[in-house]
Structures are given as structure tokens and as C-alpha cells.
Amino acid sequence: MTVKTRLRLRTCATVAFALLTTTAVHADNWRYAMEEGLTDPQGLYATKFKEEIEANSDHTVQIYPVGTLGESADAMEQAQAGLLQFIDQSPGFTGALIPEAEAFLVPYIQPTDPVVVRKFFKESVAINEMFHDIYREQGLELLSMFPEGEMVVTTMEEFRTPEDLAGMKIRTMTSPLLLETYTAFGASPIAMPWGELIGGLKTGMVDGQENPAIWIEAYDLDNLTNVMTYTGHGQYTTAVMANAEFYDGLSDADKELVQNASQAALDYILDVAVELDATGLAKIKETNPDYIINRLTEAERMPFKERAKAVEAAFVERAGERGAAILEQMKKDLVAAQQ
Ligand code: 6CS
Numbered sequence: 001m002t003v004k005t006r007l008r009l010r011t012c013a014t015v016a017f018a019l020l021t022t023t024a025v026h027a028d029n030w031r032y033a034m035e036e037g038l039t040d041p042q043g044l045y046a047t048k049f050k051e052e053i054e055a056n057s058d059h060t061v062q063i064y065p066v067g068t069l070g071e072s073a074d075a076m077e078q079a080q081a082g083l084l085q086f087i088d089q090s091p092g093f094t095g096a097l098i099p100e101a102e103a104f105l106v107p108y109i110q111p112t113d114p115v116v117v118r119k120f121f122k123e124s125v126a127i128n129e130m131f132h133d134i135y136r137e138q139g140l141e142l143l144s145m146f147p148e149g150e151m152v153v154t155t156m157e158e159f160r161t162p163e164d165l166a167g168m169k170i171r172t173m174t175s176p177l178l179l180e181t182y183t184a185f186g187a188s189p190i191a192m193p194w195g196e197l198i199g200g201l202k203t204g205m206v207d208g209q210e211n212p213a214i215w216i217e218a219y220d221l222d223n224l225t226n227v228m229t230y231t232g233h234g235q236y237t238t239a240v241m242a243n244a245e246f247y248d249g250l251s252d253a254d255k256e257l258v259q260n261a262s263q264a265a266l267d268y269i270l271d272v273a274v275e276l277d278a279t280g281l282a283k284i285k286e287t288n289p290d291y292i293i294n295r296l297t298e299a300e301r302m303p304f305k306e307r308a309k310a311v312e313a314a315f316v317e318r319a320g321e322r323g324a325a326i327l328e329q330m331k332k333d334l335v336a337a338q339q
Helices: 003-026 041-056 072-080 099-105 114-123 125-136 176-184 194-203 213-218 244-248 252-287 298-338
Strands: 029-033 060-064 086-089 140-155 169-172 188-191 208-212 227-230 235-243 292-295
Touching (some): 029 072, 041 060, 041 140, 041 235, 041 252, 099 125, 099 176, 099 235, 099 298, 114 125, 114 140, 114 252, 114 298, 125 140, 125 235, 125 298, 140 213, 140 244, 169 194, 176 188, 176 298, 208 213, 213 252, 235 244, 235 252, 252 292
Parallel strands (some): 029 086, 169 188, 169 208, 227 292
Antiparallel strands (some): 140 208, 140 227, 140 235
């Protein structure tokens, strides 16, 4: 063998080794935390996302469901620190960090009609264009926002007016605007993380809470209260993000992979979430036939809508001009979705 041939062979071996090790380095395991279980809406989205990533690359996704990494706030700290690559956290918990996200919590802005909901989340300029840079400022690359169903209030006693809510201790998620909302609605709100709610209802620390029907049914909240009331004031919204530094460090192909997986999971969940909302209500009716289910009439909603104006003002004060612009855009997006 000539010296030239030996050199050529050595070069080939080096290139082959480099290729092999490069492939190995690129087959990463990505950690994804969420606030729900695998069969809940966030879990269904995450599973679809994982399937898409794993079917189209050598990467794997490890999902951490609710309770495995602490409360929502703990998981967010880990995502911002880069210990988690992906996180699903809802605006109901993100408000202290990102006040603009509380636009999803302003009462009587979000759609409740399933067809409008789907169109709104798919086409909203506020969601698809305006939130990206805001989440970026907190080191997060926003991937998707999706609905989980209409917010329903569960209580021990029936209520039809803000006066009826006087003295009722309603648990809210920890975003500050939710406290403003239930104070404006006439109740006595108490913010607490998810992990404390069931104990709080059992011990009487709180008399009620709000959540979508699918969640109320899945976590037995109907059996811990006597009434559920459709006030029409909101839609449970959640957001999926990546750690921005991690995302920026991905190759173009991997960025595309993540974006495609997010899009596929979003399309899937937008169909499924609407069905799940109806399924949750149907199961409650079937398994808990004595449970009182009230739907406030348009006239009964009026005093709540009137009081929601103060909540909107509080939102604008906290979220500033940028928040106000997002809220105005959301209102336009809603009109567009209704057409
Ligand atoms: O009420 C809560 O805290 C929870 N609600 C839902 C629908 N998802 C997760 C969240 O922690």
C-alpha cells in the first residue's frame, strides 16, 4: 500500500467516524413538562408532538405529566433554566411572569362556540403573531396556544347574580388577573396551585373553583361541589413553549421538525378539544345525575359583563400599551372568526 493510499484510507476513516459521532450527538432526548395527565388535552397534544418528533427524527421526547416536577411555577423555572426543553403552561399561571398573557383571562373576550373557537385559535393574529416576541423576552419560544374548553364555575350553592357570590371562597389559578375577576364578580377569591385545590375543597378552605368540564369530570371536582354554572366568561387556554436558547441552538432541520410537530399537534388538539369538552359534560350528567348544571341566561350574564369592564381596565394597567394592543387585536380576531 502506497503512502498516498494509506493517507486516503485514514482520511476516509476519520470522516466516517466524524459522521457517526455527529449522528449520535444529534439523537437527543428532549424533556417536555406539562400541567396535566397523558389523557388530558395537554397530554394528548404532548403525545402527538412526541410521536411526530420520533417518527421524523432520531430524537426522543420524554414527557413529564402533572405532579412529576412540582407545580406549574416550578416547571417554568426549570424550562427557563434550560433543564427542560419544552413546557406547557397556561396563562392562568403565567400572568405574574407575562402580564400580556392575561389577555386570555379577561372575562367575556374569548369565544365559547366550538366552531368559532377553532377558527379563532387557528387564525388569530394576536396569537400567531403578537405573542411570539413577548414570550421571547422571558427566554421562551412560543410554539402553540390552544383551548381546552369553556370555563365553568363549580360551587356548593347555586348563584345567578354577583350578589349570590358574596362570601363564596373561589379558588383561582395563580395569575393575578383571576383574583381581580372574582373580586369584581362579587366572590372572595383565593389563588392556589393545582396541587392544593382538592384538599382545599375537602377541608372547606375554598367553596368553589373554575375549570373546563373535561377537567372537572376527570379530577372529580363535580363530586366535591353541588353545582356547576356556565357563565360564558372564558375559555381555558394553554400555551406550549420551548426554551429559547435550546431552540436557537437547533439546526435548521430540527427547527423545522419542531415547528411541523407543533403544527400537527395543534391541528389534532383543535379537533379533539371540542369533542372532549362535550364528553366531559356528558360524563358528569351520566355519573352524577343529581349534580345541578345551570347555564346563565343572556340577561343574567349582563351584570357579570358590566363588572368585567373593571377587570379589563386592571388588565390594561398591568399589561400596558402592548397588552392593550393585544386585547384590541383579539377582539378583532374574534369578529373575524365569527364571520
Ligand atoms: O385548575 C388548574 O390548576 C388546572 N386546570 C387545568 C384545566 N389544567 C391544568 C391546571 O393546573
